[in-house]
Amino acid sequence: MSLREFLAGLDRDGDLVRVAAPVSTVYEAAALMKKLDPRPILFHNVKEAPGFKLVGNLCADRGIISRALGVPEERLLERLAQAIENPGRIEVVGNPPCQEVVIEDPDLRRLPFLRFAEKEGGPYLTAGIVIAYDAEYGYNASYHRLMLLDSRRVVARILPRHLDEYIKRGARRVAITIGNHPAFMLAAAVTWKIGTSELGIASALAPIKYAKTISGDLLVPADCEVVLEGVVTDELADEGPFVDITGTYDIVRKQRVIEIERVTMRRDPIFQQILPAGSEHRILMGMPREAAIYRRVSEICEVLDVKLTPGGCGWLHCAIKIRKKSDDEPRMAIEAAFEAHPSLKHVVVVDEDIDISDPYEVEWAIATRTQLDRDLVLKPNQLGSSLDPSADQITRRTCKAGVDATIPLGADREKFVKVKIPGEEEVNVNRYAKR
Ligand code: MN
16 A cells, blocks of 8 residues: 555546646745645656655545545544554565665755745655654654754654653654555554554554665655655754644744654655645644544543534644533533543534534534533643644643533423424425526
8 A cells, every 4th residue: 555556546536636847845836735725736846856756735635534544434533543442463574665766875955845934944844754663662653844954964843742752762763754655644643652553553544564674673664655764863953933733833942853864765756745734734633633532532422523623723623523411421521522632722512413524513503502601611721732822832831611512401402403494405406596
């Protein structure tokens, strides 16, 4: 299962935008990705990086991920939760396509690192997945934006999560894999318990095979397009500013430098980038958290759907649809959601008749079903997301809130249910009016 095979399928179905005209890595590629969001786009001719194709917006649509995994869209979260709980076996093969070309002493400036915004600290790689190994925990794979410093060095934004822990425990060698199948991309976006291998999660989602790096001490997806083999150093450099998922500039921080020793790739390589704050960014970051919330809240009540909403950056706001059996359940669901996704800021819990993929419906439920002196859960001074510009981005202190927008059980339901016109769903407009 490779990115190439998947792109060929999209192309056959007419779902891949191919751009043959020369496109610059400086804003132009990013602007096109934004204009075409959420459609997958393949640039054949990158001005500053001859020899590389570039793909963007690959997983920008839940429908595409559903296709890549062969799972209906409404069952994606359940499928992902299953794969997290039952990771697959990691199959290792020799002679991998991702090592068809081996470049020792590489010059990273020849790769299509992109400029996305004027005030960014440098050109970025946003679709790089960092793989590291720890003798006790095994393999970890996680996304880290990488800012290009010079021909051999990048600075990586590393949050205090798994990779950071691996590094503290002595892991230094890393392999950065670029150009992956959606199953691996989604698996790598999962942050579950340390020691749960994202490589295994990917294997449970699709038949992904792995291969040893040239240095021999790490595994990478055998069919990926490009691998940067390197070492995490103790050197710190300024990372940022960078436009993160909120669409606003994230602050500059001192972060670790990774020194790249070797680049391996397929012949005719396809590089990959994720548009910051675009649909792909929101879906990849958000979906694993939706699965975690789904799983955790299911321990309390019957959960029908969970969405990190697009207006909430696919990260800070969550809508949860439940079928409640007591009036305590919405509040308990709110607390459970905050436990499952610590960056979450606002939660709305709604009844089964609300479509939570429609922001109007969620707002309508708030408008017609809540009295905030009764239905609001307010949690000041909590640890939240470093990405929210209205919070303290250093201490991550923020005020969280949950809204119970469900109909009280004892109430007259008829008062609250949206009235339909008899026949409105079946009526065929084309029979009545010319358009
Ligand atoms: Mn992990």
